[in-house]
Every structure is written in structure tokens, then in C-alpha cells.
Amino acid sequence: MKTIFRILAVITAALLAYGFVQAIFIAPTEATMGDVQRIFYYHLPSAWVAFLLFFVNFLASSWYLIRRSPRADALALASAEVGVSFCTIVLLTGPIWARPVWGIWWTWDARLTSTLVLWLIYVSYLMLRHYATGGQIPVLAATLGIFGFVDVPIVYMAIRWFRTQHPQPVIGGGEGSGLAPAMWVAVLWNLLAFAMLALLFVWLRYLQALAEHSLEEEHAQASLEMGEAR
Amino acid sequence: MTTEAMSTKATRTEAIGTAPGFWSIARRSLVKDLRLEWRSKDAINSMLFFALLVVVIFSFGFDPTAEESRKIAGGLLWVAILFATVVALGQTWTRELRNQVLDAYRLSPAPPQALFLAKAVGNFIFVSILEVLMVPLFVVFYNLRSVGPLWQLLVVGLLATWALVVNGTFFAALSIRTRSREIMLPLILFPISIPALLAMVDATTSILTGDNSPIFWIRLLAVYDLVFTAVSLILFEVVLSAE
Amino acid sequence: MNHADNNIYLYSAYVVVWAIHCFYAFTLMSRGKRMKRERNELRRR
Numbered sequence: 001m002k003t004i005f006r007i008l009a010v011i012t013a014a015l016l017a018y019g020f021v022q023a024i025f026i027a028p029t030e031a032t033m034g035d036v037q038r039i040f041y042y043h044l045p046s047a048w049v050a051f052l053l054f055f056v057n058f059l060a061s062s063w064y065l066i067r068r069s070p071r072a073d074a075l076a077l078a079s080a081e082v083g084v085s086f087c088t089i090v091l092l093t094g095p096i097w098a099r100p101v102w103g104i105w106w107t108w109d110a111r112l113t114s115t116l117v118l119w120l121i122y123v124s125y126l127m128l129r130h131y132a133t134g135g136q137i138p139v140l141a142a143t144l145g146i147f148g149f150v151d152v153p154i155v156y157m158a159i160r161w162f163r164t165q166h167p168q169p170v171i172g173g174g175e176g177s178g179l180a181p182a183m184w185v186a187v188l189w190n191l192l193a194f195a196m197l198a199l200l201f202v203w204l205r206y207l208q209a210l211a212e213h214s215l216e217e218e219h220a221q222a223s224l225e226m227g228e229a230r
Numbered sequence: 231m232t233t234e235a236m237s238t239k240a241t242r243t244e245a246i247g248t249a250p251g252f253w254s255i256a257r258r259s260l261v262k263d264l265r266l267e268w269r270s271k272d273a274i275n276s277m278l279f280f281a282l283l284v285v286v287i288f289s290f291g292f293d294p295t296a297e298e299s300r301k302i303a304g305g306l307l308w309v310a311i312l313f314a315t316v317v318a319l320g321q322t323w324t325r326e327l328r329n330q331v332l333d334a335y336r337l338s339p340a341p342p343q344a345l346f347l348a349k350a351v352g353n354f355i356f357v358s359i360l361e362v363l364m365v366p367l368f369v370v371f372y373n374l375r376s377v378g379p380l381w382q383l384l385v386v387g388l389l390a391t392w393a394l395v396v397n398g399t400f401f402a403a404l405s406i407r408t409r410s411r412e413i414m415l416p417l418i419l420f421p422i423s424i425p426a427l428l429a430m431v432d433a434t435t436s437i438l439t440g441d442n443s444p445i446f447w448i449r450l451l452a453v454y455d456l457v458f459t460a461v462s463l464i465l466f467e468v469v470l471s472a473e
Numbered sequence: 474m475n476h477a478d479n480n481i482y483l484y485s486a487y488v489v490v491w492a493i494h495c496f497y498a499f500t501l502m503s504r505g506k507r508m509k510r511e512r513n514e515l516r517r518r
Contacts (some may be wrong), residue, residue, distance in 0.1 A: 036479040039486040046490070065468060086498045089490050096486045100479040111246050120421035128418055131408040136472040140404050143465045144418060147397070149460055151422050155456055158425035162432065197494065204501050211508055218515050 005203065011089075012200055015193035019186070027186035037098040041183075045114060045191040046089045049198050053083030056150060061145030064138055073138035074209035075202070076145055077129065080122050082201045086194070087119040110163045115154045121148040155206060255340045261350035266325075267356065273321050274359070279362045281314045282367065289371040298374040304434030306366050308427060312394060314364070315357050316416045319398040322353060323406050334472060342467040350399040350462075357391055377440030386437065386444065389451040390430035396455065397422060402461040403469050426454045 023041035030037035056079040064072035094112045095105040106112070125148055129141045179187070267273060288306050327453050365387075368374060376383060398419055405414035433447035 033384055034479055036483050038483055042490050051249070054252075064510045065465075071406070082497070085493060089493050092489045092493075096482050096489065100482045117421060117424050120424070124418045124421050125459065128404070128408065128414065129364055131410055131414055133409055136407060139468060139472045140407060143468055147400075147458070147461060149261060150457060151425065151455065154425045154457070158428045161450070162428055202502070203499060208504055208508065210500065215508055215515075216513060218512070220456055222515055228495065 007199070008196065012193065014197040015189070015196055019193040020191035022189045023184040024180070028180060028182050030183075033101050036097060036100050039093050041186045041190050042196055043090060043093040043097060045088045045194045047111065048081050048191060048195045050086035050090060050118070052195070053079045053086065053198060053202070054118065055153070057083060057122070057125075058149035061142035061149075064142045064159070065146070068118075068138075070210065070213050071206075072215065074088055074206045076138075077113070077143060077209050078202045078205035080125055080129075080145070081205055082120050083196055084119065084126060085201070087115060087122065090115045091119060108163075108166075110131050110159050113159050115127060117159075118152065121151065124148075179199065180228070233257050242316075245282050247281075252341055252344050253317060256344040256348045256351075259340075259345055260352050263322075263348060263352040264355065273325075275414060277314065277318050277321075277360060278354075278363055281310075284310045284314055285364050285367045289368075296348065299374060300377070300438045301435060303368060303372050303374055304438055306435065307365065308362060308430050309391065311357070311361060311391075312420075312423075312427065314360050315394050315398060315430060316419065318356055318360065319353060319402045320405075320412055320415050322349070322356075322399075323402045324411075327406055342470045343463045345470070346399065346466040347448050350396050354392060354395045355396055361387065372391070374383070374438065376438050378437035378444070379414065381444045382437050382444060382448075383434065384434045386424060386451070389448065389455055390426065390433075392421075392455050393426040393430070393451055393458070395421060395423075396462055400466060400469070403466070407472065426451060429454070 019041070023038050027038065027041065029035055029170055057076050060072050060076035060079060061069060063069065091112070094109075094115070098107070098109075099105050114210060125144050127142055204220050237439070256400075281472065288310055292302065292441065322441040335342070346445050401419045403416065405411045408414045429447040429450045433444040436442040436447065
């Protein structure tokens, strides 16, 4: 396992480096926006990876409710945390891109707003996990995870309609709006690189979550033994 | 048939025949809740006063002309109702906890869905009472007059209130098992309610100003209500049996 | 719009991206160390 991890880590590092080269040097400069547009090559893949991770959280939460397996819960926690991390990146790079190009930090642009709501939902998920007491954290969190993900399509529909009623500049570039093929190449390489990075992070966090679980049990066992020894 | 089999069959038929059905359990639970609320009257009085305060304070914050008020009243009204709802919802479960009602629920053979429905409908009635107070106050303070038909506002009101209450009731049950439970409920309720909030505010504004059609928003609210009522009913048992 | 001036935004964005990933990696590492320490303490008793 450790060797596989090391190999994947090396591959990921290489992919990240190559993605960087693609984004900064190889991809053509955008005509109207200039080099600032290159933020897009990190902004968009991060959004897709975050979304994928939240879907994984949904699957893990459902699996936990069906099987009550600690591994499912560990995966749910890991995917939510890494998902929030990538989601934060989307929310920060979006405005940094918008400011020089459109002169504004925020416009309730459809993708950014949906990402914000997603971020809020999963941060609230993490807070519930942090503040819940006792052994029922996994169950409660799993239900919230399901609620959250079920909400996602509704969020998208609502925000899209809101945008058509109150149109404003689109920050992320509309769906597949005029991207040159060479740009798509850069997007896809970075997508692959970030997906691998997310995989590594989730894997590590998953193992840590399982270890925390067994550590708690060791603690409990130790206190039991101390009680008996008296 | 042996006597033993006959008596088992008899007891089972008796059990099934006299066992209360889903809807009667729900109804009875609801009636019991309402009666408790009515007798205590604490919750109602303090909540009504709180709702009144919220409306007044919002009105101090914004002093619009008639035209402007139509544009913003929708948003202000629903935010005010949202806050009042959260405070109200927080109360209902804490009282249950105090009286160890939750344990009774868990031990009873009644289907959890019936209990959830009873709770949710009870909360719905409670919040509706608050709205009946708050809406006329808003109309008065903002000199509101609607361009669109009132029945549409009523539909939006019903769908929107259920949207807040159904998830609110479920999440209130979740949050009582946390530290800082008062803050936990709004913390997990608000993000998930955002699309519903967007819909209720925009629908109300559309009807009040007559600028746009509220149909899409009303449909979205209906979808939201259906989806989350189903999910809540399905998952409530899980939450109830969690210690 | 001066394209060259905007490069500061490009750099900031990339710094933000890597800062967040490094931060997350850091939390993983410190949690790992803490848990290892706890386990060693438990085992020692």
C-alpha cells in the first residue's frame, strides 16, 4: 500500500508540474482578458473536483446508513473535508479573476453562487460533525450529507433561473463558451492533476479517520482497564 | 387449528385490528402537541412578541417609498419569518427533551414517520400563527399593496412555510444531540434552505411588483417541498433511534 | 485594461491555490503526529 501511495504521489507531483506548464506557458493567451485568464485553469478543475468529492460524500453517507460501516463514515468525512478545501479555492480564485477583468469582486454569477451554497452546506456538515456529541456523529452527519447533496440540483436550478431573470456578467465563462481546443488541453491536464491530488488527500484523511476511530477505542479500553485494576 | 394457534391468531388480529393506524397516530400526536402548547402558552406568547419585535426592528432599518417597498418587502418579510421560525423550532424539541418525550417516542411502536409528520404539522401551525401576526404588520409598516393576486401570495406562503418547517423540524431533531444546540439549528438549516429562500423571496417580489411571473418559483418550491418531505420521512427513523 | 498589471492577480491566485493545499497537507501532518504521540503514550502505560 505504501509503495502504491508513493508512486501515485510522484505521478501526482509530475502531473501538477506539467499542468502548471500547460496553464502558464503552453495554453494560448486569451485575446480579451490577457494572461489573467490563466487563473481559469485552476479555477474550473477545482470546481469539478470539489463537486466530485461531494458526490463521493453522498455515496459514502448512503453506504454508512445502509451498512453502518466505520470505513464509510471515514470516507464521508475525508471527502467532505477535501471537498471544502477545493471549494474554498474556487471561491477565492473566482473573485481574484473577476476583479481585474470585470472590475467587480462578486456578481452572484451562477457558478460562483452555486459553489458558495455548496461550500456553506458542506461547512455546516463539518460543523455538525465537530459539535455533535457521542457515538452518533456518523449517523447524524450521514443524514445531513444526504440532505445536502439532494439539495444540489435544486440549488443549481434556482440559481440558474435567478440569473436569467436578473442577468449579470458571467465570471466563469458560460458553459463551454468559446474555449480554444488548446485551452481545453490545459484544463484537462490540470483536472487530472487535481483529481489525483484530491485522491491522495482523501486517502490520507480516510486512513487518519479510521486511525482516530481505533485510537478512541484504545482510549476507552485503557480507561476500562484502569477502572478494573482498582 | 389448535387453541394455541387460535389464540395467537386472535391476539394478532386483535393487535392489527385495534392497533392505531398511521394517520390516527399522527393526528393524536398532533392534537396532544397542540394541547400542550395551548396549555403552556409561554412559547406562543414569547414567540408572538419576538415576531412583533423582529418586524418593528426591520422597519426601523428600512424606510422605503411605496414603490421601493414592494421590491424589498418580500425579502425582508421572509428573512424575518425565517428568524422567527428558527427560534420557534428550537423551542419545540427542547421541551420534548426536558420531558423525556423522545425516549417515549423511541420505545413506542408507533411509526416514526407519523411522529415526524405530527411534529412538522404542529410546527407549521405554530409558524403560520406567527405569520398571521407578522404579515399584516409588514403591510402596515410598509404601506404594502400587491399588484398581483392575493391567492398567489397565499400559495407561496403555504409552500414556503412548509419548506422551512419540514427541514427545520428534522434538523431540530438532529441538533439536539449537539453542543451549542441553539446555534446548530440555524447553522445547518440555512445553507440547505437557500434555494427555497431564493424562491420564496423572488416569488413574493414578483407577485407584489407584478414585474415577473412567479410560476417557476412556485414550481421550485413545490419540488423542494416534495423532495425534502420525502427525504425527511425516510430518514427520520434513523435520527430518532440515534442516541 | 493593462494586461501586464493584471499579472499580480494571476500570481495571487496561484499563491492562494497552493497555500490552501499546503495548509491542508499541514493539518494532515500535524494530526498524524498528534495521533502517533497519543498512541505511544497509551502503549507505554
